[in-house]
Amino acid sequence: MRHPVVVQGRILTSAGLRQTRFAHDPETGRITAVGDHLVGDTVEDHGGLVVVPGAIDIHVHFRDPGHPHKEDFASGTLSAAYGGVTTVFDMPNTDPATTSLEAYEAKRRDVATKAHVDWGLYGGITAPGERLRRLAAVVPSFKVYLGESTGCVTLEEIGMLPEVFADLREAGFRGLFAVHAEDRHTMAAAALRHHDTPGLPGHDARRPVEAETAAFDALHEALVADEAAHGARPFRVHIAHTSTADLLQRLTGEASDVTFGVTPHHMFLDHSLPLGARGRVNPPLRAPRHADALLDAFLSDRVPVLESDHAPHTVAEKEKEVLDAPSGLPGVETMVPLMMARVARGTLPLATLVAAASTRPAGLMGLNKGRIAPGLDADYAVYDLGAVERVDAARLHSKAGWSPFRGMEAVFPRHVVLRGQAVVTDGVAVGRPGLGQEAVAKGVA
Numbered sequence: 483m484r485h486p487v488v489v490q491g492r493i494l495t496s497a498g499l500r501q502t503r504f505a506h507d508p509e510t511g512r513i514t515a516v517g518d519h520l521v522g523d524t525v526e527d528h529g530g531l532v533v534v535p536g537a538i539d540i541h542v543h544f545r546d547p548g549h550p551h552k553e554d555f556a557s558g559t560l561s562a563a564y565g566g567v568t569t570v571f572d573m574p575n576t577d578p579a580t581t582s583l584e585a586y587e588a589k590r591r592d593v594a595t596k597a598h599v600d601w602g603l604y605g606g607i608t609a610p611g612e613r614l615r616r617l618a619a620v621v622p623s624f625k626v627y628l629g630e631s632t633g634c635v636t637l638e639e640i641g642m643l644p645e646v647f648a649d650l651r652e653a654g655f656r657g658l659f660a661v662h663a664e665d666r667h668t669m670a671a672a673a674l675r676h677h678d679t680p681g682l683p684g685h686d687a688r689r690p691v692e693a694e695t696a697a698f699d700a701l702h703e704a705l706v707a708d709e710a711a712h713g714a715r716p717f718r719v720h721i722a723h724t725s726t727a728d729l730l731q732r733l734t735g736e737a738s739d740v741t742f743g744v745t746p747h748h749m750f751l752d753h754s755l756p757l758g759a760r761g762r763v764n765p766p767l768r769a770p771r772h773a774d775a776l777l778d779a780f781l782s783d784r785v786p787v788l789e790s791d792h793a794p795h796t797v798a799e800k801e802k803e804v805l806d807a808p809s810g811l812p813g814v815e816t817m818v819p820l821m822m823a824r825v826a827r828g829t830l831p832l833a834t835l836v837a838a839a840s841t842r843p844a845g846l847m848g849l850n851k852g853r854i855a856p857g858l859d860a861d862y863a864v865y866d867l868g869a870v871e872r873v874d875a876a877r878l879h880s881k882a883g884w885s886p887f888r889g890m891e892a893v894f895p896r897h898v899v900l901r902g903q904a905v906v907t908d909g910v911a912v913g914r915p916g917l918g919q920e921a922v923a924k925g926v927a
């Protein structure tokens with residue numbers, strides 16, 4: 483038997499951030515103990531650097547299969563690793579879309595050999611029925627689009643939600659049901675009024691604030707009716723990428739069993755910036771007051787989940803006019819580093835970041851990850867909070883080759899470890915495709 487490795491540093495555990503140690507077993511890849519006096523043959527000493535659980539990004543679009551020139555599973559997961567993200571969940575709008583068991587299983591087999599970090603895949607939903615029930619019996623998570631977006635796997639009609647819920651119950655689905663909340667009817671009406679309004683404000687006007695709240699309200703109504711008719715839901719509902727102060731207020735206002743995520747771009751960017759088509763994303767960048775409200779909520783621990791919505795398109799595709807360019811921007815590699823810069827500047831508590839980037843996403847997906855505690859996977863990242871730098875797109879690893887966060891402060895991880903195995907050492911990737919494994923839920927709902 484190989485001996486446990488002992489890690490020493492300023493480690494964030496349930497006791498807070500303090501100089502301590504933990505041990506992990508190279509055979510199982512799991513943390514075996516946490517304590518100040520652990521000893522071992524191998525001591526990995528990080529001195530005063532900060533050691534946190536690896537992040538779990540539950541929202542990435544890696545374009546594989548379908549558009550590998552934008553990203554493939556190897557480049558996407560490598561980019562994740564460089565950003566301290568040790569687990570990703572990939573969205574269903576690949577080509578083919580994972581809306582059938584066959585497409586889902588084919589994608590699973592294909593990406594398994596490419597992943598640098600642990601991964602899971604979403605199923606997509608276009609309509610209720612036999613195809614959905616077969617898929618629901620195996621997938622850990624679903625994403626449902628209530629309005630059109632890139633590579634559409636949109637639910638045909640929002641009125642189908644009751645039947646969709648019935649199918650998920652029947653199939654025994656106990657995972658995460660993530661929702662892209664933009665209402666297609668509100669958007670269709672706004673698009674008529676603003677069809678030629680230029681720039682990012684135009685994109686915002688065509689997919690307005692009210693589209694987000696209207697979609698949520700319709701979903702909420704369907705959830706309430708479903709629960710009244712059938713009792714407690716066996717699956718969790720999550721609102722992806724909340725982009726407005728209005729929806730934020732609904733989600734944080736009253737006790738709600740619906741969780742939600744916020745992206746760095748909706749907190750740090752807004753529609754007034756000179757980003758051109760690089761700032762075109764769905765849901766759109768909004769007026770500054772929305773970004774301010776979302777960032778404020780994040781800093782004060784009112785946002786359950788940090789998610790990147792990494793959705794790369796090439797530089798050439800983004801050189802078009804806002805009206806003509808595809809929506810989406812890269813972000814898996816900068817997600818934690820941008821927030822870690824806030825930690826370094828003293829405006830964000832480290833524990834708040836880790837709860838939103840690691841612990842709660844692990845809970846939502848039912849993973850044996852997300853904290854530095856005995857029995858959990860030894861996924862961790864080491865940061866030097868003195869090493870604040872500026873985002874330089876040329877040093878990122880997505881195939882996108884650009885970043886909307888260029889020039890912003892960030893702290894990238896010095897080391898990243900996945901189930902006890904080094905994937906980034908001294909800022910350089912040392913892992914390999916295929917090291918990442920499918921992240922399997924513990925089966926709790």
Ligand code: DOR
Pocket residue numbers: 543575631632633662762763764765793794809810811
């Ligand atoms: O801007 C977006 N891009 N929003 C989405 O919902 C999809 C994504 C993509 O896949 O490009």
Ligand code: ZN
Pocket residue numbers: 541543573791793
């Ligand atoms: Zn997305």
